[in-house]
Amino acid sequence: MKPSSETKLESMTKTCNDTKMKNNNNKKETTGKQRKMLLGLGFWIQGFRCFPWTAVIFFLKDGLRVDPSTMQILQNSANLPMVAKPFYGLMSDSFYFFGQHRIPYIAFGAMLQAISWFAIASLPSSTISFFTITMYLLVGNLGASVVEVANDALVAECGKQPNNSSDLASFTWVAGSIGGVLGNLLGGVSIDRFSPRAMFLFFGILLVVQFFITISVSEKSLDLPKNTSTHGIRSQLSDLLTVLRKPKIYQPILWFAASFAIIPALTGTMFYYQTQHLKIESSVLGISKVFGQVAMLLWGVVYNQRLKSVPPRKLISIIQGTMAVLMVSDALFVSGFYRTMGIPDSMYIVLISGFLEVLYFFKILPFSILMAKLCPPGCEGSLMAFVMSSIALAFIVSGYLGVALASYVEVTDNNFSGFQKGLLIQAVCTVLPLFWSSYIPEAPKIEKEKKKE
Template sequence: MFPLSIASQSPVTKLSPDNPKIQIFPSNKLSRLKPVTCSLHKKNPNTINKPSKPKTYPFSSILIAPDQVSPKKGKISRGYEERRGFGHLGSQQMLALCGFGYWMQGFRCFPWLALNFHMAHNLNLHSSTLQLLQNCGNFPMVAKPLYGILSDALYTGGAHRIPYILVGVFLQVLAWGPLALIPVAREALGILMACILISNLGASITEIAKDALVAEYGQKNRIGGLQSYAFMALAVGGILGNLLGGCFLQKTPPKTMFLVFSVLLSLQLAFSSTVREKSLGLSEPSDHNLVKKSIWENIRKQISDLKTALNDDNISCPLTWIVASIATVPVLSGSIFCYQTQCLHFDPSIIGMSRAIGQLILLSMTIIYDRFWKEVPVRKLVSAVQFLYACSLLLDLVLVRQINLKLGIPNEVFACCFSGLAETLAQFKLLPFSMLLASLCPQGCEGSLTSFLASSLCLSSIVSGFLGVGLASLIGITSGNYSSLPVGILIQFLAALLPLGWIHRLPMSKPIVEKERRRGMSKRTRKNRRVGRVVLGSIYVYHRERESDSQR
């Protein structure tokens, strides 16, 4: 950055004291000026009508708008920040808001681990009943498209993301607070189920608002790695939640863990209320649009935009594949959990450690994906992950058959290292689809499309859970009889291989929209590198000189 003395708003042109060739003009005069061209016309008398060869000098007269000069940041630091995605408006607030939000989303395993042990041991629920309650509690998440459409269409105080985050966090406080402070809320199954539904309702609203915020901010500032950053924060929260959950359960009752999580939710509520969407540089509705369009017109428009987006094969084909790949696999999570705690007598620390290691693997895979695997075709990457997921389901068969003991591996060590691998791969499989759909999402439809994706995934998980409950009842898995559990695990393995049969629905190369976007960026980059045009942040410097070969 050249050291400049900024001229006042005066029609008089001033020279920089450091370099007299640099002329500083006020911004109101800049539009009437043309690039200064300095030429030395010394023609060879022996040459007639021969064009001279241009030669560019490193410094010539420069036109600079003083109100566009940033005295704090130079070209190198600004360029580095923009390449990393941290030089945009409100980037630090955005990173803090989404980082803490996704960390809290991953940390939800902390109270849920306590809730599962409370229902299994204190309430003595059957394994199938436990899994049924878990899946029924997810029903509020099926309505995520409604929350997404409302988030896109309805503005509150000029904002349409952060207010929904606040509402969702507040609902979670209302759910976990009574579970921590009111004994009857933990003992009565009806009240307990109501608190679970309210908690998942608040979590679903918060997740949709955060996902839409990440998609909208990433598209506006052309940042493609925010989803990976969100997955990293989610994994870190899962690691700490499972580790601390196992330790807390050994020393404190579940109500203490509910109280700790309620306090953290209150902190998230207080922090999110201090952030304004205007400071993030997001678009606000104009007064004309607010007056012209009613609420129902906005909602109908969002529904129409969502239908248009879903009719695109680039979006519908990957979406149907990921939903079908989850719904076709019957999950036996409740039976596996009860088998580990009742037959193998695992304490909470072992369960928490196994899930924490799984989240650590998820974090590592997310970092590797962000650095090396983003350019891998979606079909190739997802097919490999799906096959590994199917194989990882057989690790539960090794534990049930006690094959690990024949290999000299204790049950606790094997469970810590391998029990959470299948769940980790199932979570990681969602990352490429989140990146793909976020890049293809039409502008103004971020909340609707991301919520539809989340709702579809939740509905497919519920279907998978119900299929697992039906499979467990069909083959005779009960709390005192787990002899049929190996058969159920083998059926899981075969069902997980079925989605590979329609893997052709996934794109093998990047969609055309993303290619055009990258091509446009590369054209602008090449344009800015032309000789004769130097870009210093928002300062444009034009210099041209021509010199003829002179004879002496």
């Protein structure tokens, strides 16, 4: 038998280890809750941005009476601040405020958005113009892009920890989708009951709430991985350029951006076709967007549970091909094919158009997880920001190409005779990126390369 003193020592050691383990588990649980609260709110607000934008679109159409091409130019031009995301990422990676380099940027971006929407809501009727609204929307999107960069960097940093990347990415995807569902649902209902100013004001108040919740969170409580790189902006820029020279980094980014940019967007024309030509009510369009956001929500859940092991090249290529098929379906819809089969226009718009509108974004989830795995430590913010800015620029190019295509097929707000031809051209352009999908690396290859490094 062991002496009683030795037995007591072993008992005390075990108790001490159990206490430490319990404290560590409690700390991890608290850290996880803090992360999910901050990121969940951030991505929820990001998804809910469709609420005020619903009011913007109808205000441009009915209030300022702009044509489809002008509306599409504004929608895409307002996204120009998104193109500068690498700069915001470099700032976030390099400059710390009170020992923090993510929280301050989220708070600043939220407040900048709030100021923008409050300003639009308070504009006197005599001064409202296409130019003034465009300027304020640019400021609002500047704030939104800063928030998105910081949030994406947080997801990438937290994703460096074992078994956390896909789960956290899927969580934020679901949070954004829920925000989109509520935003579109409330937007479709509110547009007929409240003025656009009231909707802008309500969203501004939400952003103020986000600001105060964000500044109440300490970045230390998030237990982020320690950054061993230097924080100078020149060093961060040098690191980013070094990373971007790697084929496994720049090739998938190049393909992904091109897969969006090459497709001429006809969203403005479709909106006018549905509201002006078919006389579809705004509530139906709202339900269509809600259906699309529900599909986004389900996509996040299904991907996390069933599809995260599928090679990214295969999954993204399938999504790209499905987009082309649905665009051909849209051409049939415009020709009246489904109407002759007894399918109401409103049903097609809710189910197919709503799904196609969000299908563009399905590719982003597996691609962002892929890039987070490839991203070296220390430049998460700048690299993920570069990826997102590439996507933003691609969408802008897509929008401008759509304006050019609408002009080529001679579509106006009253004449849609060439719309079907435009949709078929759009479908052909969507198929083209599939011919060089080899730029997207397969998962086994990634793991192999990472082991070599």
